[in-house]
Amino acid sequence: MMSKPQHDGQQTDYAFFFDIDGTLAPLQDMPDAVQIPATVIEQLIDLSKLSDGAVAFVSGRPLNQIDHLTQPLRGAAAGTHGAEIRTLDGQHLGASADTQQLRAIEQQLALHTDSMDGVWIEKKGVAFAVHYRQAPTAQQVLHQIVQRIVDGYPAFTVQAGKCVWEIKPRGYDKGKAINYLMMTPPFIGRIPVFIGDDVTDEAGFHIVNQQQGISIKIGAGDSEATHRFAEVEQLYRWIGNLLNNKITLQTMRSV
Ligand SMILES: [Mg+2]
Known part of the structure; x- marks a missing residue:
């Protein structure tokens, strides 16, 4: 029988939002060279299954690049800093620019x-x-x-x-994108968790903190995030521990 990650159900209470560059993948000199390790993609697929699809990517990249970097995962996502949104059931919302x-x-x-x-x-x-x-x-x-x-x-x-x-x-940011997705299934009613590394992620941290969620900043620099990981590898370990129930999200909440 296939081994399946054991879990105590906490994944069904939370919604997970991940930035990509500098968060799920180390930064590279050229954006084309950025890759998420295959092992991490597998973990994200597991997390998505355990959370009934409540895993979304929130990136400055357009949706087509997000899909390419996270394949074969293709769920809810927000691209171009929130100017493009795709819900889990495939509805697209987008800024129309002249x-x-x-x-x-x-x-x-x-x-x-x-x-x-x-x-x-x-x-x-x-x-x-x-x-x-x-x-x-x-x-x-x-x-x-x-x-x-x-x-x-x-x-x-x-x-x-x-x-x-x-x-x-103008008028779009990652916070608004997370807020929007949180009103759609399967995110609705869950507690948001957002991990990012850059200035553009602060709007997301702000919204997540308002919703008594968990905000995690990777690397140095001022941030509204309530938690800090030193580097990308620490996030990889955290996702692994989450899947193995070695951490309890409740203790990380900003209440
Ligand atoms: Mg980033």
Whole structure:
């Protein structure tokens, strides 16, 4: 008989939200190189089964990239910092951005950054990421460039990240995405748990704390999260311990 993780039922009380980059997968110089280890995907599948599908990914990446990174898992997810949402039953909600404005923003970004060594633009559906991991000294000047461009398009806003400035539709964030998913099955009525590593995850921590859930920040830096893991590997061990009932989530709650 196949061995199945034993559990005491606590997984059926909780909803699990995971950021991907820097949380489920170590950061890499190029986003294309980021991978979630196969063993971790298997654990996430187990967790999803035990929680009746209450495992969602909440990422700055578009949904198609999330699905690629987490395959064969394909459940509820929020992409592009909450601008795209897919519920477990497959309903899509998305920010609709003006394609002319997107093209104009793209052209202006190219005009100002093409000549900057180590800076590159990633087009992500209704958003853009301006990466400067290979040009860290460009952080300030890039912020000014990106902000000046966005000032011309009130439907968009600037989002800070690790070695990246992002331009995304205004009015969406990971907190709102988690809040929305928490009103849909199978998340509804559960206690939210959210793990993230970056500035963009703070909106998620805030919402989860409001709902007396569990918020976990990976790595250093100011955070509203009530718990802290030093590194990605600590999260991997935590997921394993959760599946083996070596930890009780109730003791981690921010009540
Ligand atoms: Mg992250």
